[in-house]
Amino acid sequence: MTSVARPPSLSAEPAVIHVTVSDPRVRPLLRELGDEYSTRYGREAHAELARYPDEEFTASHGGVLLLLLLHGEPVAGGAFRRYDEITAELKRIWTHSAHRRRGLARRVVAELEREAKARGYRRIHLTTGPRQPEARALYLATGYTPLFDTEADPESIGPLPFEKHLPDAPPQGEAAGL
Template sequence: MTSVAQPPPSPTELTITQVAVSDPRVAPLLRELGDEYSARYGRDAHAELARYPDEEFTAPYGGVLLLLLERGEPVAGGAFRRYDETTAELKRIWTHSAHRRRGLARRVVAELEREAGTHGYRRIYLTTGPRQPEARGLYLTAGYTPLFETEADPETIGPLPFEKHLTAEAPARKAADL
């Protein structure tokens, strides 16, 4: 049976909100993300998601953003934290399994870039796992530079690092422009 991709929700149906890691709406993000990583890598990934203290994802150095439908249901999200003085690290990029292939992760990444820019970061760094080709494709199409040999077998590399330098106009974009 072939599934038909649903069109993305209209911008008026979506709200982006900044929340604390402890916000109950973040729990589905972390639970599904941990379950998926555990299935892909064959080990419990929930501890890895809890590796960084919640404070690293709060102002003034970081943030957690959720993309919400009108009725308040979280459908996508992500976070950033301080990597170094001028670099933010994106973490926990997620789209609910029922809402994938609709451009929502790209929208989350763009909003995280914008928000990181407002915190004074000029570079974004991130890693994704070798068994996440969808994420690799997302970052490549979003203008990220791979910091690894793209022709190499991802399994021989381990975490796949990427970077993107923010331009002066990138932080000024609004969610409505995405």
């Protein structure tokens, strides 16, 4: 009997892990992001991935890089870096092309927001490119405020900035339902 290859099931909950940029499991993220950037913006866009030092995505520098693993393989990921004392900046939000349209990017954004809040950040800032309508839709759908005219042609704006203020933690009694 021959086994038929099936797409990985998402019935299992992806594991969230914190990694460094040098972790080999990050390579698919960076490779696919670089290819996407180059396809949408030209060859020089690949350099965007080297714009910030790797250390900026480590806890000791106020950042984090996380991956979602399904059956041990990276299926999505993202990072934030310190933007200022109260603000984290989201970077490198990615979902493997074979796993898109399954809510994984939303999960990554939610995990990054949770981490940012736990580290004392009160605001998140990000920019996405004008040729990334999927990213724009993701941020609008997850409660980010566009800091640009959403009616304007995105190509006339350049990088599209967004922000989101993280809610304060409820008072102790309120959190416990008292």
